[in-house]
Amino acid sequence: MLAKINNFLAEISAATVNGPDELESFRLKFLSKKGLLSDLFEEFRNVPAADKKETGQKLNLLKQKALDKYNLLRDGLQSSDEKSSYNDLSMPAFPWNHGSRHPISIIRNEIINIFERIGFTVSEGPEIEDDDHVFTKLNFAPEHPARDMQDTFYVSRISPEDSNPEDILLRTHTSSVQVRVMQSHKPPIRTISPGRVFRNEAISARAHCIFHQVEGLYIDENVSFADLKQTLLFYAREMFGRNTEIRLRPSYFPFTEPSAEMDVSCTICGGKGCNVCKYTGWLEVLGCGMVHPAVLEACSIDSKKYTGFAFGMGVERPAMLKYQVNDLRLYFENDIRFLEQFRTAF
Numbered sequence: 642m643l644a645k646i647n648n649f650l651a652e653i654s655a656a657t658v659n660g661p662d663e664l665e666s667f668r669l670k671f672l673s674k675k676g677l678l679s680d681l682f683e684e685f686r687n688v689p690a691a692d693k694k695e696t697g698q699k700l701n702l703l704k705q706k707a708l709d710k711y712n713l714l715r716d717g718l719q720s721s722d723e724k725s726s727y728n729d730l731s732m733p734a735f736p737w738n739h740g741s742r743h744p745i746s747i748i749r750n751e752i753i754n755i756f757e758r759i760g761f762t763v764s765e766g767p768e769i770e771d772d773d774h775v776f777t778k779l780n781f782a783p784e785h786p787a788r789d790m791q792d793t794f795y796v797s798r799i800s801p802e803d804s805n806p807e808d809i810l811l812r813t814h815t816s817s818v819q820v821r822v823m824q825s826h827k828p829p830i831r832t833i834s835p836g837r838v839f840r841n842e843a844i845s846a847r848a849h850c851i852f853h854q855v856e857g858l859y860i861d862e863n864v865s866f867a868d869l870k871q872t873l874l875f876y877a878r879e880m881f882g883r884n885t886e887i888r889l890r891p892s893y894f895p896f897t898e899p900s901a902e903m904d905v906s907c908t909i910c911g912g913k914g915c916n917v918c919k920y921t922g923w924l925e926v927l928g929c930g931m932v933h934p935a936v937l938e939a940c941s942i943d944s945k946k947y948t949g950f951a952f953g954m955g956v957e958r959p960a961m962l963k964y965q966v967n968d969l970r971l972y973f974e975n976d977i978r979f980l981e982q983f984r985t986a987f
């Protein structure tokens with residue numbers, strides 16, 4: 642019997658399997674109730690007492706070896722299974738259901754991308770700001786209507802008699818980031834500042850108390866209005882298409898002189914006239930101008946040495962034009978049925 646056991650030990654140690662069927666044959670042969678081991682244990686009863694100890698030990702060893710080998714062969718099959726499915730890098734990826742980006746983020750990223758390509762950096766500032774950065778340093782007169790409660794959400798308002806009169810408010814435009822950048826950087830400065838802004842407006846399809854802007858600022862020696870115009874033309878054509886025309890109309894902002902508003906030829910009708918452009922052929926997209934010397938000086942930049950241009954645009958407007966979604970409220974409700982429609986790589 643010992644010789645038999647030794648033969649089986651040799652057989653077990655040499656055993657290999659190719660696939661689950663052969664693994665099962667191995668199990669049946671050695672380990673099943675009607676397998677070899679059961680037979681040997683049966684036979685063990687008849688072993689003479691003198692040989693029982695040695696034979697018993699050998700038999701237990703055989704059983705252990707058979708079990709170990711079985712587990713080893715089974716694990717080997719599993720890991721080769723895994724290898725075959727994970728090592729094939731040409732296999733298609735799992736069909737994960739990716740989330741979608743918010744349409745406002747898509748347009749904001751597009752705007753950032755366009756200006757980054759012509760050397761603008763991105764800078765951000767706080768949404769809760771002080772009066773100084775939102776109004777005073779931007780050359781707003783003390784009684785300017787934009788400071789009024791009707792427009793501005795005040796977080797805390799301090800009466801003028803207070804020894805430290807500093808109003809804290811939600812920024813009404815991203816122009817406040819201009820001030821922060823000018824205070825912390827020396828020219829040349831070439832930056833855009835995307836962000837959320839807040840105004841005390843009744844919510845409707847056409848107005849909202851929260852919206853998004855991208856501010857632009859370029860300050861260096863000899864920056865001219867021609868530079869502004871060319872930069873904005875580049876932006877308009879990248880954003881709205883190669884055949885887009887721009888038009889600059891004189892306007893007023895306290896922080897720029899001269900100031901202008903820019904229209905682009907209607908992206909819907911191409912300038913012929915339709916109900917989106919109210920039959921004018923033009924759409925207003927941003928405000929801009931040459932940074933007012935008083936603003937440069939308030940931010941400790943020498944206005945004799947440096948000039949600059951600035952512009953500020955809303956993000957919702959191009960989103961509405963691009964996606965033909967004409968109710969602003971949809972952008973803020975976060976209804977999954979709306980958001981799911983903006984699947985894109987951006």
Ligand code: DAH
Nearest residue numbers: 814816928929930951952953
């Ligand atoms: N801050 C202005 C607004 O909210 C937009 C704007 C106009 C920004 C002209 C500028 C600018 O930088 O030069 O309506």
